[in-house]
Amino acid sequence: MASMAAASRGGAGGEVRVGLFVTCLVDLFRPSVGFAAVKLLQDAGCIVDVPTQTCCGQPAYNSGDRATTATIAVQVIEAFASYRYVVAPSGSCAGMIKRHYPELFADDPNMLRKAEELAGRTHELVSFLTDVMGVKRVDAAFDGPVTYHDGCSGLRELGVRDQPRRLLGTVRGLDLVESRNTDVCCGFGGTFAVKYGELSNSIVERKAATVVESGAGTLVAGDLGCLMNIAGKLSRMGSTMEVRHVAEILADMTEAAPIGAPHHLKD
Amino acid sequence: MTIHPTSPQFKDNAHRALEDRDLQKALGHVRQAFIAKRAAAAEALPEFEALRDSARDIKQHTLENLDLYIEAWEDKVTAAGGHVHYARDAAEAREAVLDICRRVGARTVTKGKSMISEEIGLNQAIEAAGLVPVETDLGEYIVQLRGEVPSHIIAPAVHLTRDQVEADFRRHHTHLDASRDISSHYSLQAEARGILRERFLAADVGVTGANFLVAETGTSVIVTNEGNGDLTQLLPRVHVVLASIEKLVPTLEDVGQLLRVLARSATGQEMSVYTTLSTGPKRPDDPDGPDEYHVVLIDNGRSSMLGTSFEEMLRCIRCGACMNHCPVYHSVGGHAYGWIYPGPMGAVLTPALIGVETAGHLPNASTFCGRCESVCPVRIPLPKLMRHWREREFERHLQPAAVRGGLGVWGWFASRPKLYRLATGLAMRALSIAGGNRGRFASLPLAKGWTDYRDMPAPQGATFQSQWKNRRAQPKRAA
Numbered sequence: 001m002a003s004m005a006a007a008s009r010g011g012a013g014g015e016v017r018v019g020l021f022v023t024c025l026v027d028l029f030r031p032s033v034g035f036a037a038v039k040l041l042q043d044a045g046c047i048v049d050v051p052t053q054t055c056c057g058q059p060a061y062n063s064g065d066r067a068t069t070a071t072i073a074v075q076v077i078e079a080f081a082s083y084r085y086v087v088a089p090s091g092s093c094a095g096m097i098k099r100h101y102p103e104l105f106a107d108d109p110n111m112l113r114k115a116e117e118l119a120g121r122t123h124e125l126v127s128f129l130t131d132v133m134g135v136k137r138v139d140a141a142f143d144g145p146v147t148y149h150d151g152c153s154g155l156r157e158l159g160v161r162d163q164p165r166r167l168l169g170t171v172r173g174l175d176l177v178e179s180r181n182t183d184v185c186c187g188f189g190g191t192f193a194v195k196y197g198e199l200s201n202s203i204v205e206r207k208a209a210t211v212v213e214s215g216a217g218t219l220v221a222g223d224l225g226c227l228m229n230i231a232g233k234l235s236r237m238g239s240t241m242e243v244r245h246v247a248e249i250l251a252d253m254t255e256a257a258p259i260g261a262p263h264h265l266k267d
Numbered sequence: 268m269t270i271h272p273t274s275p276q277f278k279d280n281a282h283r284a285l286e287d288r289d290l291q292k293a294l295g296h297v298r299q300a301f302i303a304k305r306a307a308a309a310e311a312l313p314e315f316e317a318l319r320d321s322a323r324d325i326k327q328h329t330l331e332n333l334d335l336y337i338e339a340w341e342d343k344v345t346a347a348g349g350h351v352h353y354a355r356d357a358a359e360a361r362e363a364v365l366d367i368c369r370r371v372g373a374r375t376v377t378k379g380k381s382m383i384s385e386e387i388g389l390n391q392a393i394e395a396a397g398l399v400p401v402e403t404d405l406g407e408y409i410v411q412l413r414g415e416v417p418s419h420i421i422a423p424a425v426h427l428t429r430d431q432v433e434a435d436f437r438r439h440h441t442h443l444d445a446s447r448d449i450s451s452h453y454s455l456q457a458e459a460r461g462i463l464r465e466r467f468l469a470a471d472v473g474v475t476g477a478n479f480l481v482a483e484t485g486t487s488v489i490v491t492n493e494g495n496g497d498l499t500q501l502l503p504r505v506h507v508v509l510a511s512i513e514k515l516v517p518t519l520e521d522v523g524q525l526l527r528v529l530a531r532s533a534t535g536q537e538m539s540v541y542t543t544l545s546t547g548p549k550r551p552d553d554p555d556g557p558d559e560y561h562v563v564l565i566d567n568g569r570s571s572m573l574g575t576s577f578e579e580m581l582r583c584i585r586c587g588a589c590m591n592h593c594p595v596y597h598s599v600g601g602h603a604y605g606w607i608y609p610g611p612m613g614a615v616l617t618p619a620l621i622g623v624e625t626a627g628h629l630p631n632a633s634t635f636c637g638r639c640e641s642v643c644p645v646r647i648p649l650p651k652l653m654r655h656w657r658e659r660e661f662e663r664h665l666q667p668a669a670v671r672g673g674l675g676v677w678g679w680f681a682s683r684p685k686l687y688r689l690a691t692g693l694a695m696r697a698l699s700i701a702g703g704n705r706g707r708f709a710s711l712p713l714a715k716g717w718t719d720y721r722d723m724p725a726p727q728g729a730t731f732q733s734q735w736k737n738r739r740a741q742p743k744r745a746a
Contacts, residue, residue, distance in 0.1 A: 026731060029695070050731075060674060063661065064654065075684065198282060199632060
């Protein structure tokens with residue numbers, strides 16, 4: 001039911017065609033987040049398509065491999081050329097396309113133009129719903145206290161902070177409790193988490209302690225990377241806190257087991 | 268002569284730091300107090316963000332015209348009766364200071380807090396020449412007693428607990444009554460003050476750093492909170508200022524703007540307790556001041572950063588906000604970085620000064636969380652510059668073979684969407700089955716860096732893309 005009024009905005013003849021950039025982690029590890037994103041976009045009046053895709057290229061980019069990054073970026077630019085908007089259920093991947101693709105092609109005027117054009121159409125999922133589609137509330141229910149972690153890229157590269165909290169505030173039965181230091185990194189950092197495992201661990205230990213201290217039963221965030229890191233730490237600590245992507249709650253699609261929790265028996 | 272870098276052993280350093288209970292206790296202060304104070308100071312000044320823009324522009328403009336400003340500044344220093352010594356590297360800088368000390372027959376050299384003096388290894392050189400260097404900033408004094416280097420650019424002893432400092436004082440101040448009570452911060456300060464007061468009076472040469480060098484007037488500016496800088500530079504006959512070339516700013520008005528962001532970013536103060544401007548030696552009608560005023564202007568690798576992608580790093584005004592807000596610094600403190608400059612600013616500057624072959628870990632040991640950039644008063648894009656170092660390493664094949672190989676395989680697949688979809692589809696199904704009902708892995712051979720410390724959530728099963736394709740093949744579901 002979310003904001004049908006918004007459905008007429010943003011596209012020719014009232015059609016808002018969105019290409020879902022599903023992100024490699026959601027594609028591979030947690031497809032249920034992708035389907036939650038599809039539902040949220042459709043509820044907001046979008047027509048959703050998923051072109052064949054791999055990754056935004058961030059692992060190569062942050063490892064200093066510009067050539068591989070550029071190859072992947074060209075792929076993304078071409079695959080998503082025809083959509084009115086490109087939406088990703090991740091601040092990190094959306095930030096890569098929005099902020100870093102133009103930097104990547106700074107010396108190539110032709111590609112730069114295309115990269116900037118794509119950057120202008122690309123959004124993180126929740127902020128797209130609120131800021132572009134004008135979604136004010138969602139039709140969802142969730143029982144219990146939930147705390148929200150701000151993924152670094154979404155927060156600092158894209159300014160995503162209030163939008164998810166606003167929508168979570170409209171979920172029936174959901175009690176949003178703030179943790180301390182929600183703007184502090186969880187220690188994931190992509191390949192950093194493996195290359196500097198011990199250091200990454202000390203950062204996520206502090207993060208896990210603050211989310212547990214909040215008293216919430218469920219942790220949500222907008223980035224699967226952060227969530228897998230924190231969930232992995234929580235389960236290793238023996239915590240019973242559940243971890244989910246914010247889209248699952250907003251879409252009222254919480255049938256899948258929480259991240260890192262035992263799978264339900266076959267449905 | 269300068270400190271031998273242990274940056275190549277960053278991982279070992281970090282491991283030791285994480286196991287060091289005193290250090291972990293001391294770092295609690297950095298994780299909380301600095302951040303809250305900076306935030307409150309920024310909040311209280313409506314034009315703070317505009318001042319950051321202005322600070323960035325002032326420093327950037329100066330760097331782009333650095334030759335002109337250095338010449339103008341030198342003329343003014345000379346006109347005020349001061350002397351300028353140019354030092355291309357650390358050795359020339361040390362020699363310039365020692366020359367002055369020898370000429371005036373110095374025995375004791377007091378020092379205000381100066382990171383560039385750490386960079387050039389001045390204390391060791393002064394000692395080797397048979398003179399006595401005395402650090403007069405409390406934190407620097409403590410660090411000197413311990414034979415360490417500062418672990419933070421504005422809070423040199425932030426890695427230590429009060430108990431450790433008490434033990435150091437008892438070990439070194441053996442001429443004092445062993446039964447004295449120095450269990451409080453105040454009593455420790457009072458003891459250091461008493462000892463340092465005698466040294467101030469005995470000093471022949473006082474060495475300070477500079478926060479700014481002003482081209483318009485030939486003035487050097489230092490900001491301190493303890494007043495030790497003033498006593499260091501006013502009481503001895505000779506004042507020597509050590510400064511690197513990027514300390515230049517055009518005018519006093521510019522200094523005023525930069526001061527408005529400096530202390531707020533550093534400690535959350537509106538102003539440091541003391542802001543001291545020095546222009547030449549004592550004039551005939553001055554009541555006090557040094558007979559000689561020297562500035563040793565040090566390059567030591569910085570001019571080679573000008574005009575490169577690392578030029579922006581030279582805007583740094585050494586406030587320390589980046590390390591105060593850095594999750595990596597919060598975990599391991601400053602010494603783990605293995606040289607002089609820690610935290611994000613060190614991760615960018617150190618490879619430029621001692622080589623990325625030696626300091627390569629530093630720009631890699633970052634999550635790119637971006638909090639450093641978000642608080643930098645001169646808006647240095649620190650994560651971007653760290654990434655530039657990673658690019659240099661990649662170009663020169665300096666990364667570990669396993670990392671490069673792994674990324675190469677991944678990149679090959681990621682550049683071939685159809686093959687990628689097929690391969691990942693199979694792999695995720697296999698992983699999902701291997702994960703079984705537990706929903707996570709406690710150990711994965713290729714990701715030990717992850718699973719040694721935390722579980723790896725298992726994939727749900729079929730990939731999103733394969734499921735999506737199957738759904739599309741079926742009749743369209745109701746929207």
